[in-house]
């Protein structure tokens with residue numbers, strides 16, 4: 001049997017890693033933890049810059065193809081926060097629960113118990129650190145953020161987020177269902193198409 005190409009996922013977030021195993025079945029998914037890679041601080045001004053930086057750093061450290069994922073939650077009623085700061089909204093190194101609690105407090109401050117929100121995801125894939133033609137794919141998911149939390153699946157803000165038209169929070173859905181509709185799922189599908197086209201050129 002032919003072995004699958006290896007792809008290092010440039011993330012320290014176990015929730016993302018688990019999702020990529022489901023989303024990119026054509027690859028042997030490897031974690032950067034296995035290679036002892038300690039990521040640098042994120043200083044980019046866009047999701048794209050951060051994603052490219054993660055992929056390049058991991059490709060350099062491992063010598064493998066690497067995929068960066070920079071993603072976040074955008075809440076227009078909170079001036080588009082937490083946005084780029086989604087992972088550290090409450091404080092540096094905050095847990096998912098601390099970030100959710102902080103988001104809840106910020107919503108209560110503006111007297112809102114539910115409001116429109118978006119998840120966004122930018123994926124960047126590099127064959128090598130010096131790859132001049134990175135594959136880039138983006139995805140968005142629109143929905144409602146509520147101050148209550150429901151469900152145990154997923155990670156991050158999933159228990160507070162209800163995709164448009166859904167009565168279930170992302171954390172109440174099975175992983176396969178979230179994968180089909182999420183910002184990361186859409187970006188991964190676009191990436192798979194781009195890889196297919198790139199390989200067949």
Ligand code: ITT
Nearest residue numbers: 011012013069070071072073086087155156157158
């Ligand atoms: P890496 O940088 O190591 O990949 P991270 O969690 O710090 O991990 P980001 O900087 O991209 O990653 O921050 C993304 C944050 O946005 C993440 O920590 C969650 O709080 C939130 N987030 C992104 N995608 C999400 C999803 O599918 N469900 C829930 N929250 C999500």
